[in-house]
Amino acid sequence: MSIFEKFEKIDRRFIFLLVALAVLTPLIFKVTMKIPISSPVKSAFKAVDTLPRGTNILISVDYDPASMPELQPMYRTLLYQCFEKGLKPVMIVQWPLGLPLSINTMAEVAEQYNEMARKEGKDTVVYGRDYVNIGYRPGGVAQVVGIGKEIRDYFESDYRGTPLDSLPMMKDIHNYDNFALLFALEAGSMGDIYVQYANARFGIKIILGMTAVSAPDAYPYLQAHQIIGLLGGLQGAAEYETLMKRPAFATMGMTAQSWVHVLIVLFILIGNIGYFISRRKKRS
Amino acid sequence: MHNFWVILGVWMAAFLTLAIFSFLYKDNPFYKFAEHLYVGTSAGYMLIYTYFLVIKPMLIDPISQEHQWILLIPAFFGVIMLTRWFPKIAWLSRWSIAFTVGIGTGLAITGSIQGLLVPQIKGTLIALHGWNGATLNNLLIIIGVIATLTYFYFSKEHRGFVGKTAKLGITYIMIAFGASFGYTVMARISLLIGRMYFLFHTWIPLIK
Amino acid sequence: MRREIPLAITFITALIMIVSFCIPHAPFGSMQDVSLKWYSIIAGFTMLLGVDSLIHMHSVKIKRKKEGWVYSLVLILGFALFVISGIIGGIRFGSAMDIRSSFMYLYTYMIVPLQSTMFALLSFFIASAAYRAFRARNMDATLLLITAVLVMLGRVPVGYQMWHSFPAVAEWIMAVPQMAAKRGILIGVSLGSLAVSLRIMLGIERSYLS
Numbered sequence: 001m002s003i004f005e006k007f008e009k010i011d012r013r014f015i016f017l018l019v020a021l022a023v024l025t026p027l028i029f030k031v032t033m034k035i036p037i038s039s040p041v042k043s044a045f046k047a048v049d050t051l052p053r054g055t056n057i058l059i060s061v062d063y064d065p066a067s068m069p070e071l072q073p074m075y076r077t078l079l080y081q082c083f084e085k086g087l088k089p090v091m092i093v094q095w096p097l098g099l100p101l102s103i104n105t106m107a108e109v110a111e112q113y114n115e116m117a118r119k120e121g122k123d124t125v126v127y128g129r130d131y132v133n134i135g136y137r138p139g140g141v142a143q144v145v146g147i148g149k150e151i152r153d154y155f156e157s158d159y160r161g162t163p164l165d166s167l168p169m170m171k172d173i174h175n176y177d178n179f180a181l182l183f184a185l186e187a188g189s190m191g192d193i194y195v196q197y198a199n200a201r202f203g204i205k206i207i208l209g210m211t212a213v214s215a216p217d218a219y220p221y222l223q224a225h226q227i228i229g230l231l232g233g234l235q236g237a238a239e240y241e242t243l244m245k246r247p248a249f250a251t252m253g254m255t256a257q258s259w260v261h262v263l264i265v266l267f268i269l270i271g272n273i274g275y276f277i278s279r280r281k282k283r284s
Numbered sequence: 285m286h287n288f289w290v291i292l293g294v295w296m297a298a299f300l301t302l303a304i305f306s307f308l309y310k311d312n313p314f315y316k317f318a319e320h321l322y323v324g325t326s327a328g329y330m331l332i333y334t335y336f337l338v339i340k341p342m343l344i345d346p347i348s349q350e351h352q353w354i355l356l357i358p359a360f361f362g363v364i365m366l367t368r369w370f371p372k373i374a375w376l377s378r379w380s381i382a383f384t385v386g387i388g389t390g391l392a393i394t395g396s397i398q399g400l401l402v403p404q405i406k407g408t409l410i411a412l413h414g415w416n417g418a419t420l421n422n423l424l425i426i427i428g429v430i431a432t433l434t435y436f437y438f439s440k441e442h443r444g445f446v447g448k449t450a451k452l453g454i455t456y457i458m459i460a461f462g463a464s465f466g467y468t469v470m471a472r473i474s475l476l477i478g479r480m481y482f483l484f485h486t487w488i489p490l491i492k
Numbered sequence: 493m494r495r496e497i498p499l500a501i502t503f504i505t506a507l508i509m510i511v512s513f514c515i516p517h518a519p520f521g522s523m524q525d526v527s528l529k530w531y532s533i534i535a536g537f538t539m540l541l542g543v544d545s546l547i548h549m550h551s552v553k554i555k556r557k558k559e560g561w562v563y564s565l566v567l568i569l570g571f572a573l574f575v576i577s578g579i580i581g582g583i584r585f586g587s588a589m590d591i592r593s594s595f596m597y598l599y600t601y602m603i604v605p606l607q608s609t610m611f612a613l614l615s616f617f618i619a620s621a622a623y624r625a626f627r628a629r630n631m632d633a634t635l636l637l638i639t640a641v642l643v644m645l646g647r648v649p650v651g652y653q654m655w656h657s658f659p660a661v662a663e664w665i666m667a668v669p670q671m672a673a674k675r676g677i678l679i680g681v682s683l684g685s686l687a688v689s690l691r692i693m694l695g696i697e698r699s700y701l702s
Contacts, residue, residue: 008624015623016308016616023473023480027491033649036659065607069478070471096333096539097326097607099589100599107591135589136337138539139532141391146528153529157341160587196399197391212471216464219671220678223425224407226399233467234474235647253477258650260473260619265641267623272637275627293601300602304609308616316563322606324550324567327543328574329603332588332595336578338536358530362537369544375494378701380534382498383505385700387531389689390509396682396689398513404679421664425672432676453676458632460673462639463665469618469644476615478608 004274015267022263026255032247033255040222041239044183044207044229048078051180053086056169058179058204060194061102062094063187067211071185072105073237073250074209078183079109081244083117083125088169090179091133092155094143094190099136103159106133128167135159141193148202150174176204181228185209191218195226209236298487301479428456499695506693547571574598639665 025031051057059078063071082089091106093099110131114124125131134155137143143154151174157163164170172178182204184194191208199206205228208218212233221227231240234257237250303318343359346352365380367373408429410422434446435453442450485491505527512524550564558564574595581593588595628634645651646662691697 012620012624013309015620019473019476019616019619020480023476024484027477027480027484030492033653035649036652038659038663065604066611067471067475068604068608069481070474096337097329097603099333099337100596101604103589103591104596104600136333137342137532138338138536139528140535141395142387142528142531142535145391146525146532149525153525154342154532156346160585160590161341196395200395200399200403212467212474213464216460216467216666216670217674217678219666220404220407220675223667223671223675224403226403226407232647233470234477235470238649249481253474253481254649256477256480257470257473258648260476260615261469261644261648262650264469264619264622265644267619268626268637268641271623271626272628289597293597297601297605300605301609304606304613307613316560317566318606319610320563320567321570321602322610323546324570325574325598325602325606327546327567328571328578329599330539331543331571331575332578334536334539336582336588338533342533342536355533358533361530362534365534365537366540366544368541378494378498379501380537381700382501384531384534385692386502386505387509387527389502389692390506392685392689393506393693394510394513396686400682401679401686404675404682408675421668424668425675428669428672429676429679432673433680436676436680453673454632455635456669456673456676458635459639459665459669460677462636463643463670465636465640466643466647469622469640470647472612472615472618475608475612479605479612482605 002274002277004270004277007270008274008278018263019260022259023256026259027252030252031255032252033258035235035238035242035251035254037239037242038236040230040232041236042243044209044231045240045243047181047205047207047228048081048087048183049085051085051087054088055180056088056090056173056178057082058176058182059089059091060094060182060184060186060190061091061098062190063101063185063211064095064097065101067187068101069249069253070211070233070237071187071209072101073234073248074231074240075102075105075185076109076248077237077240077244077246077250078209079106079131080113080246083110083113083130089131090170090173091131093133093136093159094140095187096136096138098187099159103133106131128162129169132164132167132169133159134164140190141197144190144193144197145201148175148198176202179204181205181207183207183209186214187211188214195221199226207231209240212236294487298483301483305479427452432456495698495701498701499698503693503695506689570602639670 048057059075061075079089081087091102093102110125110127116122117124134151135158137154139146139154147154152164155164158167176182176198182194182198184191184206186208187210191210191214194206195208198204206226207229208221208227209231210218210233212235215230215232215236218227218230222230231237234250234253238254241247241251300318300321303314306312307315343355347355361380361383364376367376408426410425412419412422431449431453433453435450435457437450440446481491508520508523508527512520516524547568550567553564554561554568577594577598578588581588581590581595585593587593590596626637626640628637643662643665645654646658646665651658651662688697692700
């Protein structure tokens with residue numbers, strides 16, 4: 001029995017262990033690598049970065065803990081970018097199980113930003129004046145079409161029940177027309193719904209930040225200019241962090257990601273060599 | 285006090301994380317415990333959000349504070365959806381289902397034409413001028429879309445020219461599936477990185 | 493009548509959506525607005541159906557002391573814990589979703605680790621599957637395999653270290669051949685769903701009522 005054939009019969013728990021080590025080692029030893037930037041991320045970043053101060057931007061937070069490591073870094077960096085550029089983000093949530101994530105992260109990033117702003121003598125951000133989270137309502141497609149006319153028909157109050165009209169920032173916000181763009185962070189099909197209804201019917205510009213599983217499906221939208229930017233998975237998040245010059249979880253994670261990808265490519269190679277050897281033996 | 289609750293929470297989360305990972309060795313009571321806890325807590329979460337994010341703000345508040353009595357109609361349809369629990373009157377739930385299916389199909393008909401077919405076909409009708417890389421890519425896109433569609437066109441037998449085009453369609457589809465596999469690997473590993481980061485940064489601070 | 497009324501409801505509501513799309517003015521525009529809002533409210537109730545059947549199933553299991561009933565008890569206790577903390581949050585802060593409520597605390601330290609780890613398990617299985625099942629058995633499988641490897645290396649920083657053009661190659665695969673195939677599938681699927689929607693609207697397809 002050749003070494004490759006032996007490899008074929010290896011206990012899968014050994015493979016599990018190798019994968020765990022490949023993730024952990026670069027994280028512990030803080031190995032970092034240069035993050036190459038792709039053009040769909042660059043255009044997404046530029047579209048947000050060039051908006052004038054005071055512009056409203058709609059951020060749809062549509063993921064839950066299952067895809068948190070991929071999309072949360074995008075959300076964090078984007079929120080920070082909004083605060084720094086003086087943009088006014090309004091968070092909307094289409095995934096009920098993700099609502100607490102959108103609330104907690106928003107509070108954390110605002111606190112971090114304010115700490116920095118106080119040190120540097122900049123303006124701090126205040127909930128209701130500079131950012132708002134209108135929370136979750138059911139309906140999916142129906143709601144996406146419905147808020148094209150009036151947000152208050154569905155969200156008469158924010159996530160904790162405060163009436164929208166009592167939040168200064170929301171006074172003049174009624175529908176998609178009042179936003180420069182929609183940045184949707186998607187773990188499922190809501191991105192398609194936004195593109196097919198919010199963009200096609202109401203003309204709002206869309207950027208999609210997607211999990212790597214769904215990102216390939218968004219390329220047809222990108223080529224047809226139905227979306228103006230695309231961030232795919234942890235790599236997309238790392239690219240956005242790099243463009244913001246704020247390397248964080250995604251940038252660090254991409255080294256571990258690299259190691260595991262190389263490991264899996266090696267697995268595929270070894271597995272195939274073993275396969276060809278045993279096939280040749282069988283034939284002869 | 286605040287710190288105590290955070291530490292307790294982190295330890296609880298670490299225990300649950302390890303309980304689920306223990307399945308990698310083999311199925312065991314810790315995994316089963318965590319698995320059932322996951323389903324139960326998610327169901328409890330759903331019940332609470334249905335009240336606080338649907339029933340209260342969309343029905344109770346507008347009816348009690350603004351007297352929007354008309355909302356009793358969707359409330360009625362919502363409640364009769366629950367008649368599925370009672371076999372004798374379960375047929376009533378069909379009314380609510382029919383309503384939601386009607387809205388869904390009506391939206392899908394207009395949405396798929398306006399939001400998908402028209403822009404996607406328009407995106408494929410691209411000019412091929414000049415002999416350069418962009419033209420070559422555009423040509424590859426046009427051929428690929430037609431070939432893939434041909435592969436899924438079963439009303440004509442896949443022989444001759446149609447057969448060859450469909451075969452080319454498979455080639456394109458294999459490339460797409462390969463790319464999707466690569467991306468899926470990336471997605472899954474990212475989730476593992478997230479958990480490892482929690483265990484070895486938030487719980488045991490090995491990662492600085 | 494048990495069939496006719498639902499079929500009529502489906503037809504009329506679908507028609508309202510289509511007509512109001514073409515003529516968004518009164519009275520169709522407002523009919524659409526009302527229907528969409530009602531839809532959202534009714535859709536909100538569907539979640540209760542799933543929750544009820546789950547709790548019912550496990551309660552029976554506990555009552556009859558069926559095998560594994562202890563785990564069913566864990567499930568019910570987890571459920572009760574969230575419902576009670578949600579109610580307390582509602583009473584104390586006006587909403588369970590208030591950042592200070594115990595409901596949010598339990599979400600952060602229970603649901604987050606449970607759900608995210610459940611999905612993180614898949615990373616190990618996909619690695620093992622790549623090793624055991626990903627074989628270049630024929631031309632098509634080889635093509636799939638090569639693309640997967642190119643994309644896997646091209647979309648991570650180490651690919652860039654190996655060869656600076658790797659990311660560009662991966663991006664080209666995604667934007668040209670991959671995109672073309674996905675578009676073909678997308679157009680095919682949407683033509684299919686258009687046909688199904690029309691059949692449902694006209695009452696030809698009725699399986700959703702069974």
